[in-house]
Amino acid sequence: MNNIFGRFLPTDSLLGKLDPRTKIVIDFFFVIILLFANSWLTYGILIFFVAFAIYCSKIPIKVFWLGLRSILSLVILMMLIQLLLTAPSDQSDILISFGWLRISSTGLINSIIIALRFFLMIFMTTVLTVTTPSTSIADGISSLLKPLSKIGLDTKTFALLISMTLRFVPILSDEFSTIVDAQRSRGLSLKTGSIVKRTKTLIPMIIPLISVAFKKALTLADTMEIRGFIDAKSRTSFHQLKFQKIDLIVLIIFTVISFSIVYFSYAKL
């Protein structure tokens, strides 16, 4: 299992029992609230919230780490950009100076904040996808977007698209790993040579992946057609969404946390 994003891991957890709409709404607003956080206290509250969500999911932290590992290089790159491109506010802000290269404490803090925001965002979306089947996510999105169907938006098709995309992320990720292994066994290396050479090495790995993706999409389209799929609008739904008391409690807790983040952020200002 290389990538857990989009992979549903069934457990008998509290989060697994929540209405998918509750989790989608929390995930959506969590990303916004994350942008409000501007102090160690507010970040501390958010870290505690995410840690509690992971604990309630009953999914081992190791699994989340696996998901994070695949995008770790991207996070490190973003941290480096922040670290190197943030200009020091004054002389006392400079931590290391080497020729033109100056690393400031502001840059260091910014890079840590960027990484932290990224980690929290990934963890929260992973909590949603590992505890909710993609079909339930689709039903949740479809239900939340229902008002938009009045203005002609095909929300059911949109939700089905998201569900199938989520379903295919881990499959294509596994497929990519197989292609990488196959190419490596023939001598291609992503770890040696200049950046240009390494980028060129990616081409024989990405082209087969695109080809595989098309093949899989065509087989899936055939399967759907054979099983009577015409359009998403006229389908019934196996999952009947139920907004329960526990959903209300979780939403209230999240609202309180959100307001406290906004309050502490402004209180600091």
Added chain:
Amino acid sequence: MMVSAIVINNLSFSFDDGQELFRQLSLQVNRGEWLSLVGRNGSGKSTLMRLILGLETPSSGTIKVAARLGAVFQNPEDQFIGATVEDELAFGLENQQIKPELMPNKIKETLQEIGMSDYAKSSPDQLSGGQKQRVAIGSALILNADVLFFDEATSMLDPLARESIINLIGKLHKQNPNLTIINITHDPDEILWGQRAVVLEKGKIIADEPAKVLMSDIDFLHHHQLGETFVSKLVSKINQKRSLNRKIPSSIISQKELLSWLLNSNK
């Protein structure tokens, strides 16, 4: 009187690049029949299946289908739409606009039929290849398919899973005498599970015989590069080496026949 499930008359089909595959092909498949569709790669087996399923359009000719069709493809991974086994089975029911309250019972019954009752909430990623193919079979059965196509459905499985899938198909066929099986396969031993075998070569039917008759015709099999059954190969090796006092008849092609011959010859 035999009732036809599928009747193909004078079917012609060419690919988009103009290359012709079928010309005036005719074939009739009876209800309740187990037909093995055999032939080398590129002979047109899968394309014929796609034409019957309505996934391709013939250039001319007619295909009459008097049954509900279902299909199981080679790679079970590519066929999954749902995030759990029960979601996967529900997909077809949702398309048929079945009321949600009726779905759980239908799903439960199908899971029992395919021997997957304990896996309703499992994610497809947690299943073995054989279990995934069972779910793919269930997805067709839940829609009351009367004709099930298997497009090399066991070729990606390990020997045990292969045996369990072929046994499941056998059990389903036995339970429902009206269930028609069309199995596209390269496995000689699998062909023997069916009653009838149709051999395609470059888009033409070159043999349409009872499966046992086809698999006993070793010269034909060799000439058209189709494999022999394991027992058939074993019998010819034993006969070549003269390891037994007398020759085993070359008509013996299955384990059951060989065992029975050995037991009788010892009496």
